[in-house]
Amino acid sequence: MKHRKGVRSKSAPYGRGKIRRGASLDGALPTRPLGKIGFKESLRNLQTAHLDCVLIHNISREDRFPNFEETLSEKNALDASRRTALYTRAEVPMFDTLLRLSLFALAMPVAQAQDSLKFGNPGCTGDDREQADRQYFQLCHSADLKVPLWVGYELSKDDLNGPADRPSGFRQDRDLSRPGAKDKDYERSGYSRGHMAPAEDFDRSVEAIRTTFLMSNVVPQLQGVNGGRWAQLESAVRSIVRQSGRAYVFTGPIFSGQEVETIADGEVGVPTHTYKVVLAVGQGGAKRMYAVIMPNADNVTNPVNSYATTVRNVERRTGLDFFDRLSDDEERSLEARKETFPVPKTKKKPSGHQ
Secondary structure (H helix, E strand, C coil): HHHCCHHHCCCCCCCCCCCCCCCCCCCCCCCCECCEEHHHHHHHHHHHHHHHCCCCCHHHHHHHCCCCCCCHHHHHCCCCCHHHCCCCCCHHHHHHHHHHHHHHHHHHHHHHHHHHCCCCCCCCCCCEEEEECCCCCEEEEEEECCEEEEEEEEEHHHHHHCCCCCCCCCCCCCCCCCCCCHHHHCCCCECCCCCCCHHHHHHCCCCHHCCCEEEEEEEECCCHHHHCHHHHHHHHHHHHHHHEEEEEEEEEECCCCEEEEECCCCCEEEEEEEEEEEEEEEEHEEEEEEEEEECCCCCCCCCHHHHHHCCCHHHHHCCCCCCCCCCCCHHHHHHHHCCCCCCCCCCCCCCCCC
8 A cells, every 4th residue: 555754554443333222321431530539439438528527526416325335446347337327417417418519519520421422422432442531521532543533512502601711732631541642743743733622612611621622632633724614613503502502512533535644753643524513402302413524624715504414424424323312213304404504604714723
């Protein structure tokens, strides 16, 4: 096979493996690490702290337990069930309230990640692939190409127009099990760091917008399209969300042909196209699907809707199945329909962004 500078031979990056309809997300949906310990361990620690607080409270109020003779050291040997039965939460409502609030806060990242895949998990099977939960979005990362094959998230109109400013730079995603791209891989490459989950969709908080600047959320994208029609497309998706109230978005690269162009001495794959699919959900559950496949080129000057296509066509090009949790009839109907994006008509030159 003929090779040229900056090009290497690659097998098709997409697989057809996916979670079956109605299957549990347990195991397929990694829990976001909480510092250096996991969610279950954090929960156990919190429960233990709660029980200890209950015990200390009751020791200081021995009039409530006139027959209480156990020492602190003996207390530690009590199993959790006995301690819970002996020292009821009714005795210390303040600690019970704190426990409930803390558990709610700990559970929030998991709930957010699950909502991102509410209507389907495109799948992330393959030796070089890793499905990762970054709290505000899910992604499937290819360690071979060092780009995400898809990034999925839920977006509501309440998430938009937040107060957070854009961070100053990108950073490597060190939570991946295998090394991903580094910021310096893009230096003097001729390519911009193209967000798959756009920063402006996550300006609700500093933490949310900073997460979009992980290198696991970007692909090499020429600035002509990145700051032009692609930026208009991202703005159109936000308009859809404002109109419908909520949307579920998947974005990623397409690699056409037998060879994959690369940057960073063959480390990072350069897509020939990028896609975006959107499931908009309005009041009463009314649904519409939108899709685009856009060339990764500097001279992308045709209107955004000239690149509009069907979700079914994106699935054919990528081998992914985005919304398999819908009923078969609804999925077939929506995925076969081509919708146009609400792109405002303007004569102004699109502003660039990286």
